[in-house]
Amino acid sequence: MSKSLFRKKSLTTIAQDAERGVDDGHGGKGLRRVLSVRDLTFMGIAAVVGAGIFSTIGTAASNGGPGISLLFVFTAITCGFSALCYAEFASRVPISGSAYTYAYVSFGEIIAWIIGWALILEYAIGNIVVSISWSSYFNHLLEAAGIHLPGWLTIDPTTAKLAYETTKQQLSSGVAMTPAMQSVITAYETAPVIAGKTIFVNLPAGIIIVLITWLTYIGIKESKKSANYMVIFKIAVVLFVIVFGFIYAKPSYWSPFLPNGFAGVLKGVSAVFYAYIGFDAISTTAEECKDPKRDLPRGMIYSLVICTVLYILVALALTGMVHYSELNVNDPLAFVFERVGQEWISYIIAISAVVATTSVLLVFALGQPRIWMSMSRDGLLPKAFARVHPRYQTPHFSTIVTGFLVAIPSLFMQSSLMTDLTSIGTLFAFVLVSGGVLMLPRLDSATRSGFKLPYVNGRFIVPVLFVAFIYLFLERIQTDLADPTASLQEALFLTYVLVATVITVLTVVKSYSLIPVLGMLCCAYLLIEIPAVSWEWFFVWMAIGLVIYFSYGYRKSRLAPKA
16 A cells, blocks of 8 residues: 555656646646746746735844844745755646645655645635735725725624723723724624624625636636736835835944844744745646746746845835834834835835735635646546636636635634644645655756756765754753653654754765755754644644545545556
């Protein structure tokens, strides 16, 4: 059974499928090839520049000060290792499926299923979180325009109840009533009650998901044009913010550059990494690229570089306009311009935030159905998921299913519970893609086309980095070894140390390439630092996925032995 669990797809077969064009298995056409390098770069920027730059950057800056700009560089380098590995795979495996297909080629079916299931979590949960963020920005714009939606239509039940109870406690302790507190009480006490339960739904979040689903249903060409227009607008606004930010900046705020030391900078790792999530989503559009071997690698790398430069400049502009300690707010870009007396700019930023988060929703909504489609083609999911619309040439059934899975939770769920789950799915994919490159057969450079990952022998560099890591974390390792059952978080850390040891030894013995090894080690470390409660939910999700695989996919797989 172990051999059948790790059965692999053939690179030769995949190359043949890509050359002749893959249909949906139902007599329908394949996907429409319309994406160029520019389109893919714009889609990468559309996915990355979103809620992160408009919200989480403030939290990171409040901990690390101006030095947070360094963390964007380090995180970009970490993501860059994975981006180069994605580029290698995209050049060698030019079909839809992203990390799922790459894992199928390098590790085998069961690992491919696990990563495919994790990607579904990443894109679905990611869009739920972003839709809730979009709703918040959109409601602020409506309020500024004098349009007031009923409070029970703009928030999830858990957040509403918590806000109501907190406000009541504050009032009972003698705190004076404020307009914000009054709006919380009014919203809760005027909400409809059905069967004894107070009803709250985040209606704008659900509506935007329905609209995005419709756009991705009717065609990649329409989605591409919409994404391009939104990216042009939000880049213009970000550049506008950077220019005005440096005009109003006070150099004294940049000193000291690391007010809380490097430890303060590292507190922003989770927030900063969240700002980079999404560039890998464009690899799911391989079958809609004009020349995927050439264009996909360029699109991923270009978008990552552009976003990094923008992030660094924005971080410096923010910390130059106000003292870093004041930036722990949900809308830092709007906040800093209000603080310098330029409230009119904050309205432009609010509009840009709505556009930016819409573009993120669009790219993720394109990615998830194509993962479903690839898994269905391989027999791991029912055939309906692979159907391509005869007119629109999109995976229409998968798109509709994705819309339902995202729209319904976005009405009722709390975003804070799901951000870390998105990061787990992303980092998990990064680790496997980086490791998968090491499993690919070597090809003659003279005969292959497309992107080729540079080879740098890691035999000497990786052991030095590993020894430095052990030295820096020696106290933590000793404490965890003394009590290895202390917590799931520390158990994950010890697991990382063990895995890093094995990878280091293999790198020395087999002269592994440096870039994919660093990609695995860096992303795996970020992975184990995610809070343990998110890991518990991730394990639940994985258990559900494995039940589906063994009850359906294992028997129905195209690679399963036929009777």
